[in-house]
Amino acid sequence: MEKLDKSLRSTPEHHQNIPMTIKLSILLDVSLGLQYLHCHKPPIVHRDLSSNNILLTTQLRAKISDLGVAKVVRPDSKKSLTKVPGTTDFMPPEAQVDKPGHYGTSLDVFSYGGVMLHTITQEWPTPSAVKQYDSKTKKIRGFSEVERRQSYIDKMPEESRELKPVVISCLGEDPNSRSSISDVCDNLKKMNEGQHSDEETNLWSLLAQKAQLEGEVNQKKVENDRLKIDIDRKQREINKQKKEAEQQRIETEQQRMEAERQKKVVNRYKKQIDDLQEQLKLLTPLSQTNLVNSTVEKAASLAPAQARQQIHQQQQSQLSNTVKSSATIASLPTNAVQQSTQMSSINSTVAIQLQKSKQQLQELNQKLLTGYQRLNELHKHPNQEDNIAQLNSQLKLGVQQRQRLQQIIQQMNLQIQRQQPSVTQSPNATVQDSLEFSLALKSGQYQMDWTTRSSLPTAMWRAHATIINSIMYIGGGTCSDVMEMYNVYAYHFEEDRWDCLPPLQQYYGVPVNITEKLTIIGGCDYTHKATNKVTAFSYNSWKNDIFPNLLMARLRPAAVSYKSKIIVAGGKDHDDKVHNNIEVLDITTLQWKIINIQLPEPMYAPSAAMCGESLVIVGFTTEHMKRSNKTFLIDVDKVTTQSELTSYTGEDNMWSSLANAPYYQTALTPSSYSLVIIGGSDKQGKTTNDITIYDDVTKSWRRVSSLPLHCAWATATIINNEIIVAGGCMDTLTNETCNAASLTSVVMGHPKEIN
Template sequence: MASGDDFQGLVLKGVIRVRNRQELGRGSYGRVYAVKYCGTICAAKEIHSILVEEVGDVEIIRTVESFMKECRQCSTLRHPNVIQFLGVYYPSVGAGGVQGRMRLPVMVMEMMVDSLTSLVDKHEKIPDHIKFSIVHDVSLGLCYLHNHDPPIVHRDLSPNNVLLTAHHVAKISDLGVAKVIKADSRKTMTKAPGTADFMPPEALTDNPEYGPPMDVFSFAGIVLHTFNQKWPHPTELVQYDCKTRKMVALSEVERRQQYLDKMRGEAEVLRPLVEECLDYDPAVRPTIKAVCERIQLSKDVYMKESPQDIDVITLHQQVEQKDNEIDQLRSENDQVKTENELQKRQMTEKDIQNEQLKFENDQLKQQLSFSRNVPAQQVASQLNRVTLGRPTTKTSQLKIEAPPLMPALISGRYHIKWTQLANLPAPMFSAYVTVQDKKVYIAGGNSPVDDAKHQVYVYDVNTDHWDQLPLSGHYWGVPHIIGGKLTIIGGRLSATKMVTNKVSTFDETSQTWTSHFPDLLSVRTRPGVVTHLEHVIVAGGGKYVNNTLVVQDDIEVLNWMRNSNWQKVSINLPVPMASFKPIITDDHLLIVGNVDVHISRSKSAYKITFDDITRSGDQQQTSDTPTKWITMTDATHYYTALVSSSSPPVVVGGQDQSGTTTSDIKMYGDSSKSWKNISSLSSARSEVAIVAVNNNAIIVIGGCTKGENKDNAKSSSLTTVELGQAQLIH
């Protein structure tokens, strides 16, 4: 029977079933559920039990071999718009067998958050620029498959098989019925599988021919579904003609006329292309390469004319969340009133919360109503743009999570290719960085150039150009994105050099810094700052007491969505810290390396669940309070930099005990409890600023090439900026 050897090195070790997650969906062979591999949540597809139960061994072997064929085929595919195959695993004995006769293989793939079908069903109005982006992504993935060697025809392209990331990047999935076209093979087959409403006429006949034009026809259905936000059911093949009193055959375009007629406004430019793709004759349909080029042109024109400034989908999600909270509070409030009739006429705490939520919900609905009335060329969302540093809202329908960094690195098939970008305006090390809307902001750093530490520099990814914003009035603060707004937190006042609790927000309209969010409870310079969902966490940092620098261990939390004040929580840092850059990974706050109470370097690593921080209340921690911090294995170097949104955690660069810098990029393994080298920088350096710009690329900024001595660090500080992207090793 089938074994791991049949997969020729594709079998994964250490895959764990995630028991508390519901079934994710169903593919052509079987159901899909969640697993954890090397600390990353992935999707696993197994064989339908109905395909292997109550059948003979020969039939089981045939089914498993077909499944293995899909796995081998997927293992050769590498494209950002085709679902990433990671490998296969065999569940434990008894968990994935067939009546005790054999263990069946399970395919492991990258995790996606939604399907195109689900996205269209959940949102009444999806911005046109997201629609353009989705259909363009699908065309790019299809072009890759058709130009593969040998070419691959999907044969079942439908909205169910287009999956989406949290930032609405579309990827083609479920290649279980795809076919490879070889030069010397016949292209005939039995009636094609697939979704009937998206299948071309040649696929619905006996012994049809299949080829790339089949997918082009199905792609036209994808475009109609995406832009109409309706399932494109074609009419009957024939209809009665009142004039001739005869039944007449309809063309494929005529069968879908009602959906084509609805492609108005910005979508109208795609109508001629869709009609060509729906042609009855496969030879007349355009190639997918030509389709890609025309969609790219239409998308570029639309994006150029449509500034993106309103996040419609997020507004929908916030309204839904508020509605759910209101319903829950009403239920709880009714129960309170029933139990205590004496307080029937008094406004309870639940009533107050309910009124507050209703007020907030009305505000969101007004904003949403405004966005619907804005002309189409002005309405757009930031969700499909590079916004890993921007907080998102958790809802019951869609969990928004930052994608893991380069998950394929785990399998060892990739290295990182480095590309030189425009240099920093001034040398910089030990700086803080954040990203939003394809713009990278850096501040709070050290530099041999005196004025540099006061500046906030901004890098435009699109133009590869650095600029600087007006001075914020405080330096050595931490730049951060809160509620979509660039904010500087803490630091020292430029005028007096006193440590401050100031929180300044940049107003793009007036090009000035304002007080949009409340100031911190305590003054602090260079604290650790991180955002997760609606919460901002500020921890540690330094302050002066009697002219002596004191490093703090307290933590403050702000719920920016409720526009509340900062709240001091009961849990403190494991030790006093400053100049550290925490991240959120797998719902844990993670710290690697810091400056401790003695103002000396450290390479300690700690983590704590995010809920432990945000739910710890405002009572102060005492000596009797049990610690909830988990001490991890120390990093191998000092002054190393954590990559944001990476799971498992990844650190970059650093220096050893003697001050010698390293170029190592290391990943933490939960099973081995150690930091494993997975790649390297283009050159050795420490104290870099680093940010992830998507799920397979990072930008590394500045740093220094020599040891910890301040004079050495300043003399060796860099203006270098490099982009690292995962590349397949051939």
């Protein structure tokens, strides 16, 4: 079988001055091929004849190809045929209507007329418009198929004048008026007799082969250039790997230096504590106690008997406390702390020193209290100015020592929080904080006391938040400024300030806490294509190689953390399909698996949170992008212990359906005691400021308090028995957009007892 990689279209357009004998030979070969198809019983119609589907051999012999849409046409059949899928510029008018009805071999004859025009003029015969302005009649009128191609017929050279009637007969408007392909073959055979020269054909064939070889050489050059590009790309990858290896080495060195620094910190803390021990002894020496006692006794000799008895009891009590404090200080170890290069050993040593420092602080507070009591007694007696001044000086020194000890304790706490590694996260820390909050709201005896905090750096709604080391990270929301959607913001509660983390190359992802690392799960890229990336924030940059990616792309899924598991459910995939399957990440093995349990229905952008040992989902968007206020609950242990999905068994009955939430687009707050939802919108899209709690007794939702403003799609969480609500949007809402301004406000509230 001969390989033909050159079409009739490419030959006339790339080779000028092709001899007419070669053109006639090619057209004759095509007509003979069509004659073979049309003479078949019943006839076969090609339906897509054009210069693209005619291939040439190295000897410039034409072959008809691409019979994929060819049909056997029976003249006596009454069945209507489908619309012809051929090349428009070569199709007759009866084949370009929606319901072409019946057509026959004359369809290919019309296409052959277009092939003749292209071969002879060496230009693609694009017809003009069907209706045009006629300069003679000054009206718009319809043009026939021949008139639409008249400009190309006029370009036919003088030596092909005998072919003009054949071309015109093939391009007839009426299918019955067109010549048969047999008549065309006869005319071409007569014209081709005596004109064909084998020498001329061979010469032209050699020239065509030369042009083909030149094209192949150019193709090889292109391939070589591509190969060079690939080599350069691989070299860049190698350089990148070297750079990453160097970066890893630098990070390892930084960790080693950090461990050395920790050792120095431990030694510095021990030295400071030893100094404090020496300074504390200044408050408790026996000579000082005797001096104060003698002063008080001298003053007491002037007082009545009852006062002398009371002062004597206080002296005995303070002396006993002083002896106990001195014994406690003397019992403190003075040996150097064991040094270790392991970070866990360093943190353990710091924790021991922290405990000792707290104990010393408590003892120091007791001594200061005793000193102030003695000072009050001295003020009751005259002529004690010198003793009062001396005791004031000692108390001032004790206060300074207490401040210094408090600073050391604070530094140790920060050191442990910053450096202590976490094998598994404790995701329910904020949930435990919410127990008192839930009880207060449910009792009905409290109302919310709200304070305004620093505003979000940008307006944001439908975002998610997670808390790590008393810092709230918020992201994955929709922003009024598109560029802001790549940002994740950190809120410091104590300092009431926002920080912006480096831009992230994915948005609409869900932030979660994995082993004390801020991690963004799922979302989409800048083309709004769903992604399966799991990106962690480490060493002030985003990294994709710390945790494994999801098994499937998910846009706006539900994601929660529970013990040593991360649960991700729902969301959209690459094809904008909303799913109901669930993936679980085991932090100990760092492996994802799609489990053999599914959501009750496909969910997009749900509000999900942990309520004690249960996973709750509320206020999502359905598969058809309709708002939903359905509420579902499941024992999370049933989810995390499921085996990997092999075939779905329909175990979604593990979910419990609760009463529908009173509002759509609401914010579900994590709680250890009750379900609490913040804000939302009604059926008409009007936002509310209600705070609603689920009553386990009546199995219904009950309004318990209110926000200082109306909002939906806000972000809410609880920390230190206070709820913080950030962002959202107000006024009328639809499924995907808000028709009014979005919010940057941040408010924090705590339950306050009703007077």
